[in-house]
Amino acid sequence: MLSPSRIYGFLTILPLVCPSAALSAPASPCPAIFDYALDRNYVWIGRLRVSGRQVALPVVTRVYLALSVALQSRYVGLLELTDPVELAIDRIYRGADRINYTIRFPLPYPIPALTAVVVNNVTVCYNRRPTLSLVTTILLEHTFPTNPAYLDGRSQTSLYEEPHDVCGRAGRSADPMRLAGFGEWPWLAAVLLERDRGLEFHCTGNLLTEKHVITAAHCVKTRSGRQYAPRKFVVYLGKYDLSKWDEPNSQIRAVENVVIHPDYLKRTYTADLAIMVLEEPAVFDYFVRPVCLWREGGSLGPYVGRLGAVAGWDREPAGRQSLNARPRLFYLPLVDQEECLRSHRDYFYVTSGDTFCAGLRNGTGPCYGDSGSGFVLPMATMDNDVVPATSVVDDFAVDRMSVVWFLRGIVSLSLLDPYRQTCDLTNYLVFTDVAKFTDWIADTIENTF
Numbered sequence: 001m002l003s004p005s006r007i008y009g010f011l012t013i014l015p016l017v018c019p020s021a022a023l024s025a026p027a028s029p030c031p032a033i034f035d036y037a038l039d040r041n042y043v044w045i046g047r048l049r050v051s052g053r054q055v056a057l058p059v060v061t062r063v064y065l066a067l068s069v070a071l072q073s074r075y076v077g078l079l080e081l082t083d084p085v086e087l088a089i090d091r092i093y094r095g096a097d098r099i100n101y102t103i104r105f106p107l108p109y110p111i112p113a114l115t116a117v118v119v120n121n122v123t124v125c126y127n128r129r130p131t132l133s134l135v136t137t138i139l140l141e142h143t144f145p146t147n148p149a150y151l152d153g154r155s156q157t158s159l160y161e162e163p164h165d166v167c168g169r170a171g172r173s174a175d176p177m178r179l180a181g182f183g184e185w186p187w188l189a190a191v192l193l194e195r196d197r198g199l200e201f202h203c204t205g206n207l208l209t210e211k212h213v214i215t216a217a218h219c220v221k222t223r224s225g226r227q228y229a230p231r232k233f234v235v236y237l238g239k240y241d242l243s244k245w246d247e248p249n250s251q252i253r254a255v256e257n258v259v260i261h262p263d264y265l266k267r268t269y270t271a272d273l274a275i276m277v278l279e280e281p282a283v284f285d286y287f288v289r290p291v292c293l294w295r296e297g298g299s300l301g302p303y304v305g306r307l308g309a310v311a312g313w314d315r316e317p318a319g320r321q322s323l324n325a326r327p328r329l330f331y332l333p334l335v336d337q338e339e340c341l342r343s344h345r346d347y348f349y350v351t352s353g354d355t356f357c358a359g360l361r362n363g364t365g366p367c368y369g370d371s372g373s374g375f376v377l378p379m380a381t382m383d384n385d386v387v388p389a390t391s392v393v394d395d396f397a398v399d400r401m402s403v404v405w406f407l408r409g410i411v412s413l414s415l416l417d418p419y420r421q422t423c424d425l426t427n428y429l430v431f432t433d434v435a436k437f438t439d440w441i442a443d444t445i446e447n448t449f
Contacts, residue, residue, distance in 0.1 A: 025044055026111060026113040029115075030114070030126075030127075032049075033117070034046060034048050036111065043108055044109075045102055045103060045104060045105065046103030047082075048061075048063065048101040049100055050098060050099045050117075050119050051099075051124075052091055052099045056120065057089070057145065058144060058145060059119065060120055060121075060142075060143045061079065061142045062118040062119075062141050063103060063114070063140045063141075064114070064116040064117070064138070065112040065113065065115060065137070065138040065139075065140070066112060066136070066137060066138075067106070067107075067110065067112040067113075068136075069107070069110060069135055070136055073106075075106050076139075076140065077105050077112075077140055078103070079104075079140035080101065080102055080142065081142070081144060082100035082101060083100055084194060084198070086199060086234065087234055089144075089145060090251070090252040101142065103140065106138070113127065114127055167289065167293075168187075168290075168292035168379075168404040169289060169404065170186070171186060171286065187206050187208075187289060187291035188206070188207075188327060189205035189206060189207055189213045189215075189235050189236065190204065190205075190235070190242060190313065191203045191204065191234075191276070191372065192234045192236065193233060194231075194233070194234070201242055203215055203216065203219035203371045203372040204311075204312040204370055204371065204373040204374075205219075205235065205276065205372050206373075206374040206407055207237060207290045207291065208290050208293060208445065209445060209449075210278075210281035210282045210284065211448070212445050212448070213278065214274070215275075215372030216372040217261060218269065218272055218412075219274065220276075230256055233254075233255040234253070235252070235254075235276060236250055236251070237250065237253065237287075238250040238287035243325040249285070249287040249288075251282055251288055253278040253279060253282065255277065255278060256279040257448060258277070259277070259444050261273045268349065271432070272412040272432045273410060273432055273437055273440075273441075275444050275448070291407045292405065292406045292407065293438060293442075294406050294407055294408050294434050294438060295406070295438070296406070297435065298435040298436055300334065303377060304335065306333065307332065307334075308333075308358060308375045308376055308409070309376050309378075310329070310330045310332055310366050310373050310374070311330075311374075312327055312366055312369060312373035313328075313370070314328055314366050314368060314369045314370040324369075330366060332359050332360060332375070333358060333359075333360070334357075334358045334375075339357075343427065344415060346415055347430070353436070354433050354436045355430050355431060355432055356408075356433050357429065358375060358429055359427070359428040359429045361425070361427060361428065362426070363425050363426055365423075366411055366414075366423075366429060367414065367422065367423040368422070371411055372411060373410070374411075375407075375408050375409035375410070375411070376406060376407055377406050378404070379403065379404045379406055380404075408431075410432045411429065411431060413429070414427070414430070
């Protein structure tokens with residue numbers, strides 16, 4: 001008979017701390033503009049803040065470091081902008097308080113000491129007494145912008161000086177049936193996402209207030225369902241041609257917060273809404289103005305058959321991989337819910353009482369890049385009130401400047417063409433019905449101003 005044996009297990013717990021994180025950083029000689037910090041990987045970095053006031057372009061920044069060991073490779077570290085270059089340049093033009101840099105050190109440890117910072121040949125920080133025995137001196141240099149196009153002067157004033165504080169006032173279009181004209185839809189926002197290759201156009205948004213842009217919730221999440229960090233987004237307002245950065249009268253804003261509707265479901269696109277809170281408020285002028293939030297109740301019946309406008313930077317012709325540089329404009333009829341459900345069985349899974357359908361079903365319409373675009377309905381002003389403007393879109397008989405546009409929907413999804421693997425524009429598009437979420441929108445705006 002075998003006797004039972006005892007087996008002892010030993011559990012080893014390893015601390016999840018990087019060696020560099022356990023070290024203390026040297027004291028900063030200029031704490032107002034430079035400090036040390038741990039990044040998300042628990043590696044020490046330097047954070048530099050240079051005044052953006054009265055700085056001439058190009059900006060040449062030099063950072064001098066002292067290291068107590070010899071380097072075994074040619075890599076000496078990296079000085080880079082913390083924000084995208086477009087945002088940094090825009091802040092300089094607007095007299096921003098600072099330009100933010102990140103300093104990557106050549107080794108995780110020892111941590112180098114800062115000895116000097118020089119911006120455009122002006123010393124802004126100097127360490128008179130480095131506290132370590134000097135072995136290696138390091139010079140990191142950064143110049144921006146390097147693209148000559150960014151050095152062109154940009155207008156700081158609008159073509160129209162008077163402020164426009166009325167929402168939903170569209171400009172005039174030179175080509176109303178195809179391209180959205182420059183300044184025609186002043187609430188149109190281009191939402192850019194920072195990827196490995198830099199900033200790329202991602203989705204379309206709509207300006208609600210000087211601090212808030214509404215878009216689709218699926219635009220602010222990855223395919224795996226994770227939410228992008230707000231700092232990954234940059235919003236262009238007053239934008240027309242995406243191929244031109246230095247467009248006059250456009251405004252660039254960073255995003256400080258993104259609020260997704262709590263009922264959003266990726267699988268069914270339920271409550272497909274998100275509100276971006278801008279880091280700095282927009283300045284309203286002829287080219288940048290908010291759209292009016294829907295206020296005519298939640299019923300669809302009175303508006304079935306009405307044409308609504310949808311503008312955005314979609315792909316065209318269908319299947320092309322590149323986006324249109326300029327926004328395209330479509331006028332789409334709003335259809336009855338029962339008609340939408342009867343037209344294709346898939347609508348039973350992706351529509352609800354909080355959505356509506358619209359579209360021409362002729363192979364044309366919004367597609368990739370238009371997610372988050374607004375479906376706006378025109379109302380004519382009459383005796384300080386608004387009434388449905390049925391002829392505005394049909395034949396442009398009414399002066400466009402006497403019409404107020406109200407945001408009724410947000411582009412959410414289309415059915416998939418299985419053969420071309422793109423939007424099936426022979427079927428209707430599905431929009432999130434903004435009228436069903438006005439209380440949430442108002443509460444979100446109030447709580448994030």
